[in-house]
Amino acid sequence: MNIETSPKSKVLIIDDESQMRRLLRASLERHGYEVAEAANGKQGLDEAVRQQPDMVLLDLGLPDTDGIEVLKRLREWTKAPIIVISVRYHEDEKINALDNGADDYVTKPFGPRELLARLRVAERHRKVSTATTSFHCGHLSVDFETRTVKRGDQKIKLTATEYSILRLFIQHAGKVLTHGQILRAIWGTEDMEKTGYLRVYMAYLRDKLEQNPSEPTLLVTEPGVGYRLVIDEPVLH
Amino acid sequence: MPSTSEIVGCNGAPVSKRNLFAPGSIASQYAIAVAVVAIATVGGFIFNPIIGPHSTAFIFLLFVVALALFLGRGPTLLAATLSAISWDYFFLPPVFAFRITHLEDAILLAMYFVVSVVLGQLTTRIRRQEAIERRREERATALFLLTQDLTESKNIDAMIENAASHIEKTFDAKAAVLLPDRTQRLKRYPYPAGAFTIDDRDRQVAAHVFAHGKPAGNFTLNMPVTAAMFVPLATSNETLGVIGLKFSDSCGPSDNEKELLEDFNQQIAMSLARLRLREVSEKSKLLSESERLSKTLLNSVSHEIRTPIAAIKSAVTNLADIKEAPLSASQKEMIGEIQEATERLDRVVGNVLEITRLEAGRVKPKINLCDVRDLIQVVLKDVKNELSARKLTLALAPDLPLVQLDFVLTQQALHNLLSNVGFHTPAGTSVNVGARVDGPWLLLTVADSGPGIPPESIARIFDKFYRGPSALAGGIGLGLSVTEGLILAQNGNIQVENRPEGGALFSIRLPLTRSVAAHKP
Numbered sequence: 001m002n003i004e005t006s007p008k009s010k011v012l013i014i015d016d017e018s019q020m021r022r023l024l025r026a027s028l029e030r031h032g033y034e035v036a037e038a039a040n041g042k043q044g045l046d047e048a049v050r051q052q053p054d055m056v057l058l059d060l061g062l063p064d065t066d067g068i069e070v071l072k073r074l075r076e077w078t079k080a081p082i083i084v085i086s087v088r089y090h091e092d093e094k095i096n097a098l099d100n101g102a103d104d105y106v107t108k109p110f111g112p113r114e115l116l117a118r119l120r121v122a123e124r125h126r127k128v129s130t131a132t133t134s135f136h137c138g139h140l141s142v143d144f145e146t147r148t149v150k151r152g153d154q155k156i157k158l159t160a161t162e163y164s165i166l167r168l169f170i171q172h173a174g175k176v177l178t179h180g181q182i183l184r185a186i187w188g189t190e191d192m193e194k195t196g197y198l199r200v201y202m203a204y205l206r207d208k209l210e211q212n213p214s215e216p217t218l219l220v221t222e223p224g225v226g227y228r229l230v231i232d233e234p235v236l237h
Numbered sequence: 238m239p240s241t242s243e244i245v246g247c248n249g250a251p252v253s254k255r256n257l258f259a260p261g262s263i264a265s266q267y268a269i270a271v272a273v274v275a276i277a278t279v280g281g282f283i284f285n286p287i288i289g290p291h292s293t294a295f296i297f298l299l300f301v302v303a304l305a306l307f308l309g310r311g312p313t314l315l316a317a318t319l320s321a322i323s324w325d326y327f328f329l330p331p332v333f334a335f336r337i338t339h340l341e342d343a344i345l346l347a348m349y350f351v352v353s354v355v356l357g358q359l360t361t362r363i364r365r366q367e368a369i370e371r372r373r374e375e376r377a378t379a380l381f382l383l384t385q386d387l388t389e390s391k392n393i394d395a396m397i398e399n400a401a402s403h404i405e406k407t408f409d410a411k412a413a414v415l416l417p418d419r420t421q422r423l424k425r426y427p428y429p430a431g432a433f434t435i436d437d438r439d440r441q442v443a444a445h446v447f448a449h450g451k452p453a454g455n456f457t458l459n460m461p462v463t464a465a466m467f468v469p470l471a472t473s474n475e476t477l478g479v480i481g482l483k484f485s486d487s488c489g490p491s492d493n494e495k496e497l498l499e500d501f502n503q504q505i506a507m508s509l510a511r512l513r514l515r516e517v518s519e520k521s522k523l524l525s526e527s528e529r530l531s532k533t534l535l536n537s538v539s540h541e542i543r544t545p546i547a548a549i550k551s552a553v554t555n556l557a558d559i560k561e562a563p564l565s566a567s568q569k570e571m572i573g574e575i576q577e578a579t580e581r582l583d584r585v586v587g588n589v590l591e592i593t594r595l596e597a598g599r600v601k602p603k604i605n606l607c608d609v610r611d612l613i614q615v616v617l618k619d620v621k622n623e624l625s626a627r628k629l630t631l632a633l634a635p636d637l638p639l640v641q642l643d644f645v646l647t648q649q650a651l652h653n654l655l656s657n658v659g660f661h662t663p664a665g666t667s668v669n670v671g672a673r674v675d676g677p678w679l680l681l682t683v684a685d686s687g688p689g690i691p692p693e694s695i696a697r698i699f700d701k702f703y704r705g706p707s708a709l710a711g712g713i714g715l716g717l718s719v720t721e722g723l724i725l726a727q728n729g730n731i732q733v734e735n736r737p738e739g740g741a742l743f744s745i746r747l748p749l750t751r752s753v754a755a756h757k758p
Contacts, residue, residue, distance in 0.1 A: 017544050023551040030558070061540055087543040091603075091645050109547030109583055112554045179605075196606030196639050203608055214614060214631075221615050224603070224645035 010034040012053035014044035016063050027112040041065030060086040075101035081122035091224030095178050121174035135170045137231050156208050169229035178226040270312035274319040290328040294349050301353040305360035313357035321350045376497050379407050387508040400505045401431035413481035415443050423447050433483045443467050443479045450476045456489030470506045477509050542586050549579050588715040595722035602643035602727045609637050609672050616651045623659030627668045634673035641751045650723040653716045654683045662687030678746040686740040
């Protein structure tokens, strides 16, 4: 639980509510983060350039610019994880933020613990090199060189599509993938009519990979948005 | 533009009491001509002994010219002829005989005749010119007044009102204005403006006029089966409606009136087209404006309320997390109370916002093929705490297909139902969640073994702000209304009943198949 990051990771908070900024700063600093603040979109973009934060917390409801616009502008030059915090709790807005490059999405009101957990996942993901050869998480282990997937000690046979989907999730472990993102990556289509395929494949994957397919803990559904591969204590080599 | 030449009057001449330009009938004009010549003759008898027969001719001439000022060409010609004969017979020697003894008298008589005829002709021509001028002016005035009132009309109703009253006044007729409804068929009833109430036959004729863009009915060549005349209200490219006229006398409109009517129609049609265009653009402006307003309102309200809740939640959690100075048991208890109250506040705010969105029709379902098992799993995970002390069983049909529904709305609905069960049933009771195909429906059921629902509440349980007589404190009676709204938005339905073995049974039905249009998110 208590993960001290060294050297300190710097988090930029872009939120127009000063109270929210104060509270976030308190939580983050107590957990060993360095904090920078910005009260609007323009200031946020300036601070991002000046401070070069490791992560960004972005509120979508900014007084001067639309948060999505800030997100797009940030994504033009930085790969730093961006977590959107917003009171806009509708799925379309979550999807919009994720499709525009947000790494995660937390809806206000949220507990600081939830946010910190998301931050840790995003941070870990940032440090992962893309050239991983294997993946272990809980009972699941995957060797990309030999294309072997194991649940515990048991070898699991996956079809080509199932394997590609799993690989995609592992590449984005801990991160929400929207239906659209998965459809584009696997089937190369934007056609939302094809979500049916995705549902079917997700059910297959759960049957094969989950300890208890009726209570998935690995591949969880993000209602109306997509799916997430949950990583508790992942070990990537 | 259809020509009014298809409209025929009962006679060609511009005469009728509506005709402002030619007073009196032909017969009375001839009678007047005869009478005036008789009067002139009497006058001649008085003045002849004094001034002599040659000067008496000038008295006759005076009367003929005076007549020409008021009568038509025929009566004037008659007056000229009669007066020449009368002068010759009564005054030119030898009197009381048509015989003319002197050549000079013969020349004088001939010249008198020619001069009186020419004078009569000239006067009539001037008068006719004048009448045409006057008619033109009257038409221009009538048109001007109409155009002015049409332009000043703020909306279509007022414009039609004005148009009808102008038509009724100018043509001395009862008018009816018929416009098409949304399905592009003429409305069954005419515009309330106008005094002419139409019957079934009129309606058929009007429909014919609307369909063919040509005048029909009385005084026209088409379908002269009704007492009224119907003319199309058309711009150069489309027929916008039909005007019906029931003239007060049995005579049809004069040529002049036909032309004027055509001008009227043109003006009215143009105004109508203009107002329609304006109405459409205003409507769309208004609609997008109100949409924007309600969206802004919802967003800012939800922002303004949720932000402080988020702050409370963060602050309380931070407080509980402080390790440097551990909290006492009673302090922790207080923090627990604050956290619980905050959660409840958040839930209530969420329900209020949700019901507002549902009622404003702002919830547009995103229908996708969904895995119902997955959906139920998500809900059960979310309500784990609320149902912690309940015995939970699942009854999912093994052959459940993927179903076209809105995942999030259905999930929220089921979540609300299960939270409700958790709230209203005592610990230790059981809850069963079921899913199966029932005819054309996906049937989702939530059955509990709690106290059930008081019979008097069953009918009103989904009403907004309704709280049953045995309702526990907390909750403002929105949860189930929201649930119903979420299901109705997807063309489904929700029912509740008490199970014979005790407890309540909620059944959600969602259509398995949807029209092609509903597939698009």
